[in-house]
Amino acid sequence: MALPRLQFITHTMKNLSIAPVCVSQVRAMSRVKRRRSLPPFWWPKSTRTMYPEHITSQNEDFLLDVVEEKYSSPLKVDPWERGTFKERSMRCGLIARKIGIYPMWTKDGSRLLTTLLQVSDNHVIKYIPPEEHIVHGLKKRYRELGAVVVGADPIDPRMITKEYYNIFSETGVMPKKKMSKFLVTPNAKLARGTPLYASHFRPGDYVDIAGTTIDRGFQGVMKRWGFKGMPASHGVTKSHRRGGTIGSGGDKARVLPGQKMPGHMGRERRNLRGLKVWRVNTQHNVLWVNGPAVPGGVGSYVYIYDSLLPHRKHTEENHPPFPTFFQDEEDIEEELYDEQLHAFHLPSIQFAEK
Amino acid sequence: MNQAEIRKLIPAVRVVINAKHRRFSNPKGPEGRLMMMRKTVTELVKLERVELNYQRGDEARGYAERLIASAIKNGDCHIPTMEMANYWLNEKQLVHKLFKVLAVRYRDSTESYTKLHKAPNKYPGFFREKAVLELKGNPFPPLEPNNSSRNWIHNILLEEAHQEYIKKKLKEEETDN
Amino acid sequence: MVGVGARSGAARLFGVLQGLCRETWGCQARGVATRASTRVLPFIPTQDPDVIRKVPHDFRVVYPEFLPNPVPEWRNRLREKIERKDMLARRSNMPIPEFYIGSIMAVTVADPNAAGKTNRFVGICIQRGDSGLRAWFSLRNVIDHQGLEIKYEMYSPLVQNIEVLRLEKRLDDELLYLRDALPIYSTFPSDMETEILQEGAPVPVNPIKVQLKPRPWHERWERKNLQGVRDLGLPERFYKKAKLHEKPWEKYDLMKEYRATIPEEEQADIFREISSHYPLLESTRRRGKRKRVLPSLS
């Protein structure tokens, strides 16, 4: 029994301990535990315990100089051969932070709310080819896929554990705060250290977004499930916000599984499918996606994928930059807008007389 | 409505604050909460160093900072500021202290006026985070002795490493030339 | 050996590491769970002490929507910056003049259903709200003895033109009580001409006191501490009850006041950021020279 478990640990460590995100199944049944309060035991601890070290100011400067020197020139690797887009190709995704919501208007004058997602310092950390990539599922499709590990947001290397630091030692980029694994077809592989930008997506593309919803803690049935509660008066005492009966007597004489009851609400992974990218800012790496419903509060991390919806999939004639947009090599405009979107620098909308 | 209040122009508080106020339960409601804060602020201005629960100290700290900042900015001839001082200081001789002593003491200060130390709590006993809230520049001996950490082992090792780093750099430059 | 360049480089690095939390967010969540209350870090003022002095003192009153919503959980410095850029881009196409609650305005919008494909509405500004691109205001008028209100989004591209026909303030921050006032107080002719004020003169405050209709009302106005209303003429019991609902301690709650505002230093930074557009903003702020004309009602 010990050996398979050890193998499992070593394999998962090899895969950088990040659960496959594309194939995760959303469980809606309330019986299944939907959130963990602690990370799994094999998850590498990222930050070390901090205590007042009272490092003198000269030494502090010295440490900063060393860090600066180490990461001033990223590790140069020979560029890999870039694949071409084919039917059913899967590209790498991006990690972004939700930075707010504001309205935009289309050219016919209708208002829409857009969520701003900042793609903050995304770099490829590792590519795992299909042979090395361990998939627990049995589908053939997933066995053919490799994975690209992407990290976002730099973290101070002095604050992290050695174990976590070693993950980045071959990459040549500063250690990352947030990492994720994206399943890709082998033709979409990317060399480690490749920067990823918001221009990975074009305006008009459709994306799927996964994130963790806002944690609302232990909530009653009215907030959690939208129950109606009970009347404020007419003889009701102490039951104004309660759910009422949860089961019946007779032959059943038990509470049926899946009964909606008070409990922990929020902090669950949620997928939104088929959101349109309306606008891209290539300078600040910001994406404007449709709708205010991107999971999580302002500042939470989300994962952006090409949409899996059958009618939103890319075709060989019209597909986004593959395997990614190399922004350092090509010129690109600062602001990119969708055709239907009214950019603010354009004159006001006027309707023509018929 | 969902707008920043523009009638008043308030200088930034120089300490970390909570995004929302803490709801200390009080039989008198929100008014009672303010009266409780008032007691702490009065004690702080009077004694300059008070030991209390951390949550209460952290909450009262913001009020004390704002009060001192407005006393510095507006002086004692500004009626709303005087009313505010009158409300927040239960003992009226402290109003003079606020304007004549504290406002003068912190006039050129560029940092916060108060300091909050985490304090140990008694064992065995009911666990509650304790803290010491004090005004900066008070006459008492310091709580955290400012011993030099130069002789600590990691600082000595780092200094040595720094020297080596400089030598290495020099050598590299020589070889380049 | 470590030169100035390296030092500044180290400083930049430190900025990269710390900046995301400090500059961009201004707040941090304590603990792992977001349920723990958010802590707001102190705002680091600009190093240049002249910045605060250089900002025109009335900018926060004239352009309140440039100040972000002060709720820390929703704030992000980068988003606010991009939003301000978009606002200025819109303003360079469609100038938005200075206006206040109580000003009489005319708004022209593109309307596919209207006769000439544009629709003009004249009215008194009774409410304005929200910040950034969401900013809006409401106009009220009585046309053919029918009270009408229309809400306009200031940055909507459908808006063709905003004119201020009479620039003045009222005694209250919201004029919602005009809904319960006699219709004459919110009746304005649609062909009203622009009243011109002398240049540089302060914005006049109209001290008019409005007569309300007898109850029932939309709200309990006796509890609102209204200045621009004549004696409500209610029995004593109404005022007694209003007294019970007063919150006299709220004006002493220094931190509540602080949490509802953007600090002075931060405002200075925001207005410095848009300072390159000051000529544009100022040229469209008050069009033409104006002279004070007394309102016929007062």
Place this chain on the structure above:
Amino acid sequence: MISCARTRYHNNGDEKRELLSSEVTKVWSRVGGGSGLHTSAPRQEIRKMARLRVVDNSALGKSAMLEGRPPKCIHIYNKRGVGFTGDKVLVAIKGQKKQAILTGCHQDQKPLVPKFDSNNIVLIDETGSPLGTRIHVPIPTMLRKKLTDMSRPKGADYTKILAIATRFI
């Protein structure tokens, strides 16, 4: 009491206008916003039992409003049960059932949609043609599109309401 207030504060006004506005105010106190009858929730939604105000000059509507017995909404022809501008409603007016079109709503509206001080209706018959010949108050321009969309070539034609309107807003 209302007319009292007016003479006290606006005795220099136009005489004809005074008369009209006094009528309007009298009716207004019965319908829409500050109605003495408790019609609906404070959001002033048009639901069943809400009192409405007839704004055309049909004999039926005029007499009902002058008698102080404003029509009562007894059905709304949409799926939400809440009426919006342009929706068709069934009203009980002077013991009769009549259909009507909502031409203005009192509840808070979206941007660019006018919010009226009262819930206005125009009475129509089965074919969609209005009972009156004039509408006294402005109606929103969005009705042009909505009523055209609602009309059917062989069914009811509601666009005649647009022809009898005096002013669009």
